[in-house]
Amino acid sequence: MSGPKALRQSFGLQLGSGLFLGLWCLIAAFPIVWIMVMSVKAPIDAFATNPADVLIGPATLAAGKGLSLPDLLFIAVFLALTVRGATRLLPRMVAGLGRPLIGWVVGTAAFVLLWLAAAVWIMGPLLRIDTGLGITPLIGFTTEHYRTVWVERAFWENFVNSVYVTLGVTVVSLTVGTFAGYALSRAGSTLAFGILIAALVFRALPHSVLVTGYLPFFITSSEWLAPVLGDNAPTLYGQPLAVIAVLVAINQPFTIWMLRSFFQSIPSELDEAARVDGCTHFQAFRWVIMPVMWPGVITTGLFSFLLGYNDYLVTSLLLDASNQTMVPAIASFFNRETTTTDQVLAVAAAVSITAPLFLLVMVFQRQIVSGLTAGAVKG
Amino acid sequence: MKTRTFAAFVAPSLVMMLIFIAAPLLYVFGQSFYLTTPVTEQMTVETCTPGFLTQNCTQETKSLPKLDEAGRIVTQTQFVGFGSYRAIIEPAKAWAAISTFDYRALMAIDFWRALRFTLMFTFVTLPLVLLVGLGVALAVNNTARTLRGPVIFVSLLPFIITPVIGALAIRWLFVSDGLLNNGLEWMLGHPVSMFSQGWTIEILMMFYRVWHVAPFAFIILYAGLQTLNHDALEAAMIDGASRWQRLRYVIVPHLMPLIIFVTLIHLMDAYRVFDEVVGFRAEAHVISLQYLTYDFLIPDSTGNRSISRAAASSMLTMVGILILLIPLLRRTWAQHRGSR
Structure with a gap:
């Protein structure tokens, strides 16, 4: 904390404000994160009574659709890299381009395309490798709803x-x-x-x-x-x-x-x-x-x-x-x-x-x- | 800047606003005094069914819409004065209900139901938005600098999400097999149904709106906190002001212009509450003023849109927002006069 010593706060106040902030972040993000989790699960799992079932998705796993530990690690690294790319690399590249508006439009479009391409072409083979190597998946995960929505509907x-x-x-x-x-x-x-x-x-x-x-x-x-x-x-x-x-x-x-x-x-x-x-x-x-x-x-x-x-x-x-x-x-x-x-x-x-x-x-x-x-x- | 250059620069924007905002407004105002109905004519129709020896023929008089040569329905427009307004407000019924203190009878009229909800929604969410926004702003100002970025990122999510989708996301948590509904049932020990009575839906709608708008208040008040003069705080410290007194007499007055700004924007936006009604599918229990107009505009089962009623109800909606805004607008105008 900057500022004079007299303005420093007691531990209780700091704890209270930290807890309040944590609660706010939970409330702010939870509904959005939760619909994301629900959308990749089989219908039975998505509306299961036990929240753990919604997170892990036993019915989805039983249908043979899931992510194993290596997959999860890979996704985590991938997400971290894209977040970093979006927040650090992209602004720098656009700044280097000199034409900000065009730069932003092109940069964002390229970023989105890259992300989609990675999601489509890497995820598919990844899941097939799992079944080939015989690794048991940990968490239920399916993209079938997205396919139905985007292609069939x-x-x-x-x-x-x-x-x-x-x-x-x-x-x-x-x-x-x-x-x-x-x-x-x-x-x-x-x-x-x-x-x-x-x-x-x-x-x-x-x-x-x-x-x-x-x-x-x-x-x-x-x-x-x-x-x-x-x-x-x-x-x-x-x-x-x-x-x-x-x-x-x-x-x-x-x-x-x-x-x-x-x-x-x-x-x-x-x-x-x-x-x-x-x-x-x-x-x-x-x-x-x-x-x-x-x-x-x-x-x-x-x-x-x-x-x-x-x-x-x-x-x-x-x-x-x-x-x-x-x-x-x-x-x-x-x-x-x-x-x-x-x-x-x-x-x-x-x-x-x-x-x-x-x-x-x-x-x-x-x-x-x-x-x-x-x-x-x-x- | 010369007036001619000014006019040339402003013209495109002004023309768009005149064509697409001012003109429809005038048209709607005029239209609210007229009623367009299909012209009907009385026709005697004979329907015959085959019977034994003779046909059984019945003649009945029906009123059918008149068609022109091209087969379209002929319509007529007549001046009805405040007829459409009366049809919406139902003054006689409403007055009878008010004079006998019959709340239920008043709420049976769609307009009064919508007005009651819209006003309550606006004035209940306003203080909550300001409080949560100020609270989060103070808390973020308190945390380590490295945490601020992620917190702002998470806070912005409810703010930029599509309103209908945000309402749906919360609705899915509370539908009969939703996560939080299960939690509530477990806590209360009896089945809970959040969407079968009005007041629970209203609470969810207000919760959604506070969730959606508080980030906006937070960002603005947080920016205000950055410009806070630390000398004033220290002076208050030396004078022996407690933490609460410093908040009350130094920080809040410093933020006052921003609080008024948030209030202004929130009044405008909350008064036209609409997406929540769609997202929570609340139309059977709770409707808002803007939903009332929307409902008139959707074609009914025979394909008619009741434009004149929609015009009257939207005019009434507008009168309401003007009444709410007048004090704030007068203040802005006076400030402009003072600053010159």
Whole structure:
């Protein structure tokens, strides 16, 4: 502990605060870790009465699916390496690349692909080696639920839709938002402040209010767009592009508030200097301010990503079954939860949705924290 | 910055907000006073069944939706004033229930049920979120530096998880054969069913929300603690302030702007509680205001969406959030005036 001796705490207080922290971490992680454990067990094990049965999975083992001690060791080493790679190596490599936004996107994508490839190609042979060598497995482990969810129930289609919608939302809201955020941070007029307050009110709006406004127009859009676009006027209902536009708009108030506070931390002397050197406002923005703004843009992008990815209400009302994203699609899993098998399938689908977010926190923890605090301390 | 440059920079964002937020809002406001219904016409239908010697024919008058040449249902829109609002609030029934103190009768009306839950949810979770957030922030500030990173990582998990999935994860712990439900049954010694009555579901929903939002409060308050002035703490020490007094009179006032910020965001988000109702599948027992609107918007068995009722109920929802926000917004405005 730093600080003067008088501020040191008694042992009891330290113990209490440590225990409280431990309890909090347990509560925070437990539900998520537990659904991960459940998703790799046979249905009987996943909903067993004894928690030890859920962890070890005797029924799964009896079916001949399990991991032996060497396997577990291998997985532990693999996880440790990936965590280290994600938190240490990746940021350094991206920093070396010079183009932060592209670097992060490419770096994260490569990391995810590597991870998936390793999971698919190494795990399979590993399990076969076990049976070949005759090592008895220790812990029940099966990926059959994931195979059912992703291949047979075609969850990958929903995944593709999710990627499409989420990337669209992130890219468009950042492009539109940086301009507005910059202008708002540099203008002190009442008009600018009025826009900010209006945005704050818009942020508070329940999304169902807005969807009520869109639905009638989206369903009949082929009629009222026909005079402009002719016979091939689209029905906006069920169009991912329309959903992207809606989510971008919903996200805009938050985006401009956050970007504004990041822009405010860049001294305005910087753009004044560029202006003196003969730049227009736009040139100053593009060539002087943006290069130092990347951390803020990446952080805001993360939050746009979360909004697009996590949304249930808008996507479930504006997309039809043929092109749903992952989150509303899970309703079709848990709505027919009649048998434990269905239930475990729903659990596997839920873990599939959580996994990308897990990776996201691993790689971007620092940016998420800085984003949260930037909005609070200066906004 | 000149007004023209400012306008050029702000325009794309502003246009998007006007088209996709302000315009739908105005439209919904207007729409809430109109009712669109399919035009029906009375038709005499004769149905005949073969009988012995003669057919048995019965004539009945049915009201059928009128179809146009293309085979679509013709609809008409008429001005109903506050009709849709009345259909949702049911003022006569509600007033009768209030004046006779009949709580059950009031809760039989969906809107009042939803309003009761939404407000209770918002105001019960708010202090809990602040307390847990402050507690974790103080505890993390107390631990060794090497532990802080992992603790923040674990704490962020409930915050970034998809709300519906987070609610499901907790639900699966408490379903009839879930782990914690078994634990509860073992402790209480009798069968427990968490999802067959309203109040247990409400407790789980509030637990979920605190679990989901406390990390946010924690991160923000933790950042605030880093900027705490140690001289002020030491001065308080010298003046003989106890640990509790230091927390109460030095640390909390320092964090006050951040506490207000968290309160503002939490009020906005908790008031539009929705994902919990879906995740916990609570719609039979507990609904929220936003779920009420959502329910009107899903097509019913005949494929109709009751847009005008949805419009009225979403307008009522909005009035509520504005009432909640006005004090905080006025404060922000006054601060802006003061800072210039």
